[in-house]
Amino acid sequence: MAVKIRKSRELSSSRASTGPIVGRSPKQIAWTRFKRNKVGVVSAIISVGVIVLSLLAPIVTRIIGVDPNTLHLDVLDVTGVPTLPHAGISMAHPLGLIPGTGRDLLAQLLYGSRISFMVAILTTSLTLFIGLVLGIVGGYFRGRVDAVLGRITDFLLSFPAFFMIVALSTPMVDRIQQTGIAKGNGARIVFLVFFLSFFGWPYFSRLIRSQAMSLRERDFVTAAQAMGSSNRRIIFRELLPNLWAPVIVFVSLSLPGYLAAESVFSFLGLGIQPPASTWGILLSNATRFVTTMPQFFIIVAGSLVLVVLAFNLTGDALRDALDPRNDR
């Protein structure tokens, strides 16, 4: 890695021929690499933009002048399809109206994205936390703890996760409601977040474990140990700062994954239930009207694909930028 850093230093100094040669941290190098990737930058802007729009949904909808709850039943025909030209797409309703209720699609998409993103973000955070803690513990302490953790990850990885979540959904949601942690859709969100992370952390924990194992053999860790640092200090001050690259990549790639997962479960009728709105519910609603009003399906599916694509591209760009072996 040192060689590569020197190489890129030379590159940068030859480009900026005036001024003294300034060393750059790995963070700066990665940032420079990332900025050069046009597709990555655009996707990152879209990804962040979508999250901001979703967080600010009440404000954004008010600015655009659309409302998620107003029904427009008067413009629907007997089958529930809007009779307006272009499926109701107009200045007042930029993405048209939802068949059946006549609600504004753009407002519903914005509001719906909040639960979808909430599930994705909560699941990613929980997975990240469990995977990071257990991965570091296993990789750093080794020995019996590591062996037990290894067995547990093997065991969980041999479970068909998607299948288990489908099979467990109804009974487990009932259980959660009985214990009184949450009711209704709250219980479904708890269920999804808990089980998606329960089956998701082993993948990430394996990655972190291997990283932690190689880091603990590095000189700076040996030096810290020689100085008598406590394990806690080594983990928090020496290991964690060196693990941020896989963490960032993991976050940017697992967010779209869980976003899609939420929509899949809602699509199957096992996730969050109407009248709450998520992208999965909109999609499953759209499939009922796919022959009479294909625009609805195209817009919702297109938005989901666009967001997932943007996040995936951002993740790929980040991975390329953070990879020390990358000598672009």
Added chain:
Amino acid sequence: MLTFVSRRLVYAAITLLIVSMAVYAIFAILPFDPAALTCGQHCTPLVIRANRIKLGFDKPLWEQYWMFLHGIFAGRTYGVGSAAFHCPAPAFGYSFNDNMCVTELLQQKLPITLSVAIGALILWLIVGVGLGILAARFKGRWPDTASSVFVLFGTSLPVFVTGLFLLIWVSIKWKIIPISFLGYVSVFSDPIGFVKLFILPWITLAFAFAALYTRFTRASILETLGEDYIRTARAKGLSEKKVLRIHTFRAALAPIVTLASLDFAGLIGGAILTETIFNLPGIGQWTLRSVYEFNLPVVVCTTILAAGVVIIMNLIVDMLYAVLDPRVRI
């Protein structure tokens, strides 16, 4: 080798046992009465009690589990006297919703799921590995760029979006690919009808999986091409074709066998989404319906089956790996 195999066998058996115990326990501690679920609207307290005794739900949990396990190997008889009914081994339970032994139902569903999984596997291996090899061979040129666009869409499009698009637009509106709605036909009795029925599910699944395999194959081949023994092979004057065919593929494609077997195992457990979209009465759709209907014996059976297939595939893969990759010594 023999000790390795036997150790892995024991380990797989233990895992399978724990998984089945876990699944059984999870569904047993659920907040509803399994006996009350057997009769639907015709339930009277008397019927529920009779069914509870008939199905053994009055016994302690460990005894129920033991009877379940015993039934898998020796078959199981429910009830006594003239009202008794018998499910031959392997008995996974009795589905009251269909009035049939679960195993009997499984025999109807399995061919459909297998047809979906095998066809999709063949398609995605051809497309995925083929594109991956092309992309690695012409790294940085247009085939590489084209395949990376394919990878991007394949990994970003959820299965139900691809599936519905194929069904509604490609098949029904544009009539590019014909599809049959005539129900399951065996490949041996009506090959054309068989392909017509399964072609869309195959493409749907293969599209998602092929993308992953393209990415994986490309990376794997490029990594292998960087090995010292490839340099040696080139240095001794072998043609590029030989270097690729003989020295690269074997090492580069070995991990793909692992990946493919595990993905395949996952599909046998049920391609839930694909079967639902195309209305194929396979294991996935069956499970989903049973989840809606609280048909617990079916859910327990398919869940254990799905986990079992993954565990057994894992075992097979470990052994295959030793044969395929000369660097693995056991």
